[in-house]
Amino acid sequence: MTAPQIEIQVIAVLVAVSCALPGTFLVLRRMAMMSDAISHSILLGIVLAFFVTRDLTSPFLVAAAALTGVLTVTLVELLNRTGLVREDAAIGLTFPALFSAGVILVARYAGSIHLDTDAVLLGELAFAPFNRLVVLGYDIGPRALYMMAGITALNILFVAVFFKELKLATFDPGLAAVLGFSPGVLHYASMALVSLTAVGSFDAVGSILVVALMIAPPATAYLLVDRLSTMLLLSALLGAAGAVSGYWVAHALDASIAGSMASMSGLLFAAAYLAAPGRGLIPITLRRSRQRLEFAQRMLLVHLYNHEGLPDAGRENRVEHLHEHLKWDRSFAERVVGAARDRRLVERRDSLLILTDAGREAARDAMVG
């Protein structure tokens, strides 16, 4: 690996980790689409601040963008409070307007800004190593690395210091308010942090893929664990895994790094969605089919027990008859009988089925409950 490759990966991991932490709370608080709104509207803040400072590296830009993010959240809430539109529509009205204003300003003055509409969507992670931070004449690494390290540290600090408060406000906002934890202040503080993180990540991955990094890893972790602390940790790890694997996929395909990071995070989610222990589609399907077989065996035992010793037993207690009586198709009936024989609940003489002692016991058990 060359030095720029390592630098890009470190920046990618920092972006992913700093997005995953506030993203966890967005996912849990059902505010995931707020990340979409914030990450779009900060463009307007960046552009306007640039018109004032005429300097793309000014820290003032970051502050202005973060402020725009908070403004967006406030606007959405104000619009929602008028009662004229629902919250989802309020989000859907606010951010396209702010983002459009930003895009038009960029497009109209593209000559004077080193921002074009492609960079807004794609980010420029591949170029990050070219923008160096020079202190006292020494080159100490890419500027983006220091900015993202700072934002990541701030995120970790915020979550660590206010862990208890965040947890309470997330799971029981009513109680948090009653106990005097001012969920409102905390809400705006975390929204400011989401905005700040979105601004920092904006350069690297663009405005839409920030959403992927904020939502996909926490959503994946949400399928896997049940504790807030482990969910935060796992989200960060999954984000980092998506970032590194995404980089190498992009490298192999010669494609957009940000797009690959988002796609890898999506693949990780898809894997968890299919296979998460106890919650994934495959474990659920397997469990259901096992339960179905188990239930069918009980039905079989009770059926055999009811007809046992009666004159019609010779007709009723046959494999072929199960199709008619229990509406089972032939292959399913064979499977059920096979499973019951494996457990020595039923014996088979030609096609006649006879309960064993254990089978009779199990049938009585099933009937009493």
Add this chain to the structure above:
Amino acid sequence: METALKFLADLFSNHTLRTVGMGAVFLGIANGVLGSFAVLRKQSLLGDAISHAALPGIALAFLLTGSKSAPVLLLGAAAAGWLGTLFIMSVVKNTRIKYDSALGLVLSVFFGFGLILLTRIQRMPVAAQAGLDTFLFGQAATLLLRDVATIGALGAAVLVLVAVFWKEFKLLCFDPDFAHCLGFPVRALDILLTALLVTSIVIGLQTVGVVLMSAMVVAPAAAARQWTDRLGAMVAISAFFGALAGGAGALASSVVAHLPTGPTIVLCLSAIVIVSLLMAPNRGLVWGWARERLNRRRIMVDAVLADLHVLALRHEDPGHGHPISVLRTMSLGHGGVDRSLELLRKRGLVRKTEGGTWSLTPDGLAEARRLSGKGDEGP
């Protein structure tokens, strides 16, 4: 003025402008209509997910067929948008992940995958690939008469289906449980309505772009909702707003250089939304404020009248004048005593005595009694 006239003349003589305008108006109507249903069903942000999810479909359709013709790309877009919607529904149904997270996930991951494909296409040596990235922010100027015909045909098909299933869709929007009880195939209707939404979004992608297409769905409907409480009227107004903003935005961006179409249309839409939120009769914020002010003033006037009545009860002569300072003290915290007295005097309920004090007129006494709910049986 001259430029405006010249523009109008251009509009009717210039073939390109007419094509662009027509396309934008068609897709504005289709999205205005379908957006009404989406907004009423709390699916405002579904459009955002569908339009972003369409990007990989467009890119794949191009990679597989090598064709840039509108029907091929639209088919790919619709397939991907539809797949994204199904994935959202499946995640929400099968896991504890909520609707908003599922939307954000599909939106961004599909879009990310689309960007991979798009960067791959951009690095292909073929010159024919040029123009696919106009799908990001839309470029109305690239609309050909052929594309407009496709948009018009699909839009018309969508509108016909909405008209045919009008009653069913209406029921689905407002009371799906009732629809189910009546024996309507709710799930099939839901799928049909979503398919129509996907179609109307997809036909707008070339003009408005995947990034901002959702505004085309939400904004006309949200604005139209303020003007009426009837579904039929809302759909018609929404279609009109969509056509207006679509046409205006597309034409402006075709005439002015460096003005991307999607964002321009969105700003036109936003203006319509702001005007509607503020000015729409009855629901509009301005009318609400006016009503509130009027009510507050009425209550303050009534309070002063009641104060005068209380004072009159303490005196043998109901016509005895009371200094304004007493009234001011009594209405502490309400304020506006001078203005209230002036209004009451105009209505003939109070009068100013020679000494500059205030007293109730006989009419005022009757009105104050009526207000206090005591009728006419004397002080």
